[in-house]
Amino acid sequence: MKKSEKKGRLKMKNKKLSTTITITISIVAAVCILGLFLFANGSMTSVMKKNSMDNMKTALESRQKVIEDYVNNAEDQLVSYSKGIEIVNLLEHPDEPDVVETAQKYTENYYKELSGWEGIYAGEPNTHVLAHNNPKVVGMTTRKGEALKQLQNAMKESNRLYNAGIIVSPASQKLTLSMYCPIYKGDKMIGYVGGGPFGEQLQKSLDSLKVEGLAHASFTMINTKTKTYIFSQDSKKIAKEIKDPMLLQVVENAEKNGNQIQEIEYKDTNGNDSVGVYRAISNRGWAVVMTDTEDEIYAVANANRNMLGGICIGSFLLIVILTFVVIRFCLSPLKVAERAILKLKDLDLSKDKKIQKYVNGKSEIGHIATAIDSLYDTFSSIIDTLSGCSSSLLGSAERITETSQELYECVGDNAATAEQVVAGATMTKEAVEQVGKEISHISKLVDEVGEQVKAGSEHSEELIKDVLKMKKVANESLDVNSEKMKSNEERIEKAMKDLKSLSRINGMVDQILEITSQ
Numbered sequence: 001m002k003k004s005e006k007k008g009r010l011k012m013k014n015k016k017l018s019t020t021i022t023i024t025i026s027i028v029a030a031v032c033i034l035g036l037f038l039f040a041n042g043s044m045t046s047v048m049k050k051n052s053m054d055n056m057k058t059a060l061e062s063r064q065k066v067i068e069d070y071v072n073n074a075e076d077q078l079v080s081y082s083k084g085i086e087i088v089n090l091l092e093h094p095d096e097p098d099v100v101e102t103a104q105k106y107t108e109n110y111y112k113e114l115s116g117w118e119g120i121y122a123g124e125p126n127t128h129v130l131a132h133n134n135p136k137v138v139g140m141t142t143r144k145g146e147a148l149k150q151l152q153n154a155m156k157e158s159n160r161l162y163n164a165g166i167i168v169s170p171a172s173q174k175l176t177l178s179m180y181c182p183i184y185k186g187d188k189m190i191g192y193v194g195g196g197p198f199g200e201q202l203q204k205s206l207d208s209l210k211v212e213g214l215a216h217a218s219f220t221m222i223n224t225k226t227k228t229y230i231f232s233q234d235s236k237k238i239a240k241e242i243k244d245p246m247l248l249q250v251v252e253n254a255e256k257n258g259n260q261i262q263e264i265e266y267k268d269t270n271g272n273d274s275v276g277v278y279r280a281i282s283n284r285g286w287a288v289v290m291t292d293t294e295d296e297i298y299a300v301a302n303a304n305r306n307m308l309g310g311i312c313i314g315s316f317l318l319i320v321i322l323t324f325v326v327i328r329f330c331l332s333p334l335k336v337a338e339r340a341i342l343k344l345k346d347l348d349l350s351k352d353k354k355i356q357k358y359v360n361g362k363s364e365i366g367h368i369a370t371a372i373d374s375l376y377d378t379f380s381s382i383i384d385t386l387s388g389c390s391s392s393l394l395g396s397a398e399r400i401t402e403t404s405q406e407l408y409e410c411v412g413d414n415a416a417t418a419e420q421v422v423a424g425a426t427m428t429k430e431a432v433e434q435v436g437k438e439i440s441h442i443s444k445l446v447d448e449v450g451e452q453v454k455a456g457s458e459h460s461e462e463l464i465k466d467v468l469k470m471k472k473v474a475n476e477s478l479d480v481n482s483e484k485m486k487s488n489e490e491r492i493e494k495a496m497k498d499l500k501s502l503s504r505i506n507g508m509v510d511q512i513l514e515i516t517s518q
Contacts, residue, residue: 002155011367018191018324018327018328018331018377021266021323021327022320022323022327025319025320025323026316026319026320026323029316029319029320029323030316033312033315033316033319034312036312037308037309037312038338041305041308041309044301044304044305044308045298045304045305048298048301048304049297049298049301052297052298053263053275053297054276055214056214056217056275056277056290056292056297057261057277057442059209059214059217059290060261060279060288060289060290061261062209062221063206063209063219063245063288063290063344064207064279064281064288064436066188066202066205066206067206067221067231067288068201068281069221070177070201070202070205071163071177071284074177074179074196074197075161075163075179075181077114077119078161078179078181078193078194078195078212079160079161079181079197081120081193081195082122082181082183082192082193083111084106084110086099086102086103086106086107087103087106087107087122087131087183087193088183089102089103090102090103090122090130090131090191091122091124091130091185091190091191092185092190094124094130096189100130100131103122103130103131104131104132104135104138106131107120107121107122107132107133108133108135110133111133114197115197115201116197116198116200116201117195117196117197117198118132118169118171118172118174118176118195118196118198119132119133119134119171119195120132120193120194120195121133121137121144121194121195121518122191122192122193122194122367123191123192123193123194123343124190124191125152125189125191125192126141126148127141127142127143127144127148127151128140128141129141129142130191136349138297151180152189152205154180155180155182155189156182156189158180158182159182160181160182161179161180161181161182162179162180162181162182163177163178163230163284164178164179164180165177165178165221165223165230165231165239165286166178166199166202166221166231166238166239167229167238167239168238168239172198174199174200175195175198175199175200175203175231175235175238176192176196176197176198176199177196177198177199177202178196179194179195179196180192180193180194180195181194199231202231203231206219209328214292214296214297215294215296216292216293217290217291217296218233218290218291218294219231219233219288219289219290220232220233220246220247220288220289220290220291221286221287221288221289222242222250222251222286222287223285223286223287224250224251224254224255224280224285224286224287226285227241227242227248227251228240228241228242229242239305241442243507245266246264246266246291247289249264249266249288250264250276250278250289251287254278254280254287255280255282256363257280258278259279259280259281259282261277261278262277262278262279263275263276263277264276264277266277268291268293272293272294272295273293273294273295274291274292274293274294275292275293275294275297276289276290276291276292277289277290277291280288303332333358333365333369334365334368336355336358336369337355337358337368337369337372339355339363340355340369340372341372355369355372355373356373359373375513392481465471
């Protein structure tokens with residue numbers, strides 16, 4: 001592997017280390033921030049949603065209060081009108097012109113003191129009008145048949161005052177709070193007074209009640225007994241039968257829940273998730289309902305959740321960036337140490353000046369730099385020692401080569417001597433054969449000597465080959481290790497032993513020659 005490839009791989013590992021640390025810290029930070037976000041968002045959203053619902057309930061209560069004040073004020077004014085002596089006298093003496101005239105003036109003057117009323121009048125139980133703020137209506141009968149019977153029954157059941165709610169007036173075609181107050185003499189109803197204010201004033205009062213965050217909230221008042229609209233922002237629904245499933249559910253639950261404000265969840269006609277609050281007004285058979293979509297009700301909570309999410313994401317990114325920068329800064333001394341280690345690996349023992357400023361430092365980088373600096377010195381000492389040893393080994397190898405050469409020459413001389421011995425032994429054998437049976441034991445000895453000489457000759461040839469190999473190995477392996485040198489030494493010793501054997505053979509030959517000469 002090339003040096004540049006190795007350096008590149010180490011750099012990649014270093015980058016991988018910084019990346020791994022950054023990713024690990026990022027994951028830990030992400031988990032912590034996510035947990036914090038979920039906890040904070042859950043708590044905050046729960047509180048804010050509760051506040052939004054509380055605001056909605058407060059808005060409902062304020063509207064209910066406006067309606068009740070408006071209706072109570074109108075009822076008190078009608079009751080006050082019914083208690084006038086002029087009206088009582090009129091109903092007791094409807095045929096006396098002076099009484100009728102007095103009641104008419106009283107009615108007209110009373111009407112002038114009212115604000116936003118459609119009209120006020122007094123009539124007999126059969127709805128024959130005896131006095132009216134509009135003189136043209138006097139003498140008219142407003143209801144007949146079943147409608148008259150329903151009105152009479154309703155007034156009798158209410159005893160004090162019958163409030164029909166906000167209806168579209170047949171006379172003015174405007175929203176009007178229609179009220180009737182029966183007048184009794186003993187147990188007999190001698191007549192009634194009727195009238196009511198326009199609903200426009202109530203609508204303006206309700207519209208003026210703006211609730212922050214509920215700009216599109218819808219307010220409705222219904223009659224839970226007749227299942228009809230009393231008041232609605234859609235004027236076309238007023239006095240009409242209720243068909244909205246949500247309002248029908250309110251009607252169904254109105255009597256069960258009393259006057260407590262209740263919550264209801266549903267989907268509107270557009271399929272949007274919506275929330276409503278309602279309260280039943282049991283004594284009147286009414287219910288007030290306020291509804292809005294969840295998107296608007298929880299808009300503030302959702303906005304705060306998104307803002308919190310943005311803050312968490314921003315914090316996470318900031319942590320990641322700062323972590324990356326800090327890690328790169330902290331790992332920069334390691335790059336200096338890395339370069340120094342790579343130089344050591346390549347046996348470049350020139351000290352790096354950049355790492356010297358970290359030597360003897362107390363930090364981990366200081367310890368590493370000190371260790372690297374020590375390695376520089378240690379490696380330099382080792383190389384010096386190895387250089388001395390190499391020079392010594394080179395000299396020893398040269399001496400071994402010279403010795404091997406001398407040994408080769410000696411072995412050559414021994415080989416020649418061995419050949420001469422073989423020739424002499426042959427001649428000795430022929431002479432011994434001629435001597436006869438008397439010296440048969442000498443002949444046998446000669447035979448044995450001949451065989452040993454022959455074996456010695458063959459062994460000498462092998463020894464010459466071994467010596468030649470040893471010479472070749474000695475010339476080619478100046479850098480051969482000590483084990484091969486020991487092997488050569490063993491072979492040399494063996495050769496020396498063999499030479500000694502040849503010396504003994506020469507001695508034996510001399511003895512044989514001496515015997516032969518005898």
